[in-house]
Amino acid sequence: MSKYFVVNGMCSTRKVPVGYQFKEGDDGVYYAVGSMYLSASSGGAAGSNDTRTGRFAPGSGFKCKACDNTCIHTCKNCGTLYCITSGATEVTCPNCGQVAHIRWVDSVDELEDHSNSTSKQ
Ligand SMILES: [Zn+2]
Ligand SMILES: [Zn+2]
Numbered sequence: 437m438s439k440y441f442v443v444n445g446m447c448s449t450r451k452v453p454v455g456y457q458f459k460e461g462d463d464g465v466y467y468a469v470g471s472m473y474l475s476a477s478s479g480g481a482a483g484s485n486d487t488r489t490g491r492f493a494p495g496s497g498f499k500c501k502a503c504d505n506t507c508i509h510t511c512k513n514c515g516t517l518y519c520i521t522s523g524a525t526e527v528t529c530p531n532c533g534q535v536a537h538i539r540w541v542d543s544v545d546e547l548e549d550h551s552n553s554t555s556k557q
Contacts, residue, residue, distance in 0.1 A: 444474060445517035447502035448530045454501050456508060456517055458492065467495035468508050471519075492517070509536060 442455045457470040494507045505519035509527055513534035520527045520538065528535050 440469075442472070443517050445471075445508070445519070446530045447500055447505075448518040448520060448527065449500070449503035449505060451530045452502050454519070456500075456519075459495065465491045465493050467493055468498040469495045470498065471501035473501055494522075509538065512536065 439460045440457060441460075442457050445454050445456045446452065447454045453474040455472045455474045456468050457472065458466040459469045461467050492508060492510060498508075499506050500508075500519035503519065505521050507520045507522045507524075508517055509520045510517050511529040511532065511534050514529060514532040516529055516531040518527075518530050523540065525538055525540075526535060527538060
């Protein structure tokens, strides 16, 4: 079962509100699968309290609606989710200006695997 949800974020290139659509993968990682413009009339674009903790990763084919960035990052200062350029090592939050240093990994193996095998031999 895959669950989709949208996080209110911001495009770091054009500094416009963008909703990033995620899908929860079987491994518990939230993969970005799409994005959309947030209309102010839909209400509550700013200050979403739907806070999710976990690992966010760009899914294959993901692209920011407002620019060509294919990766996303969550600001550790204000919590804003914003698009970043793939391979960028230093990014600036479009909301609060916090500079973040990105460390790229080849895989999500950083995730600790606590799956307990109950098989006995
Ligand atoms: Zn963007
Ligand atoms: Zn920020």
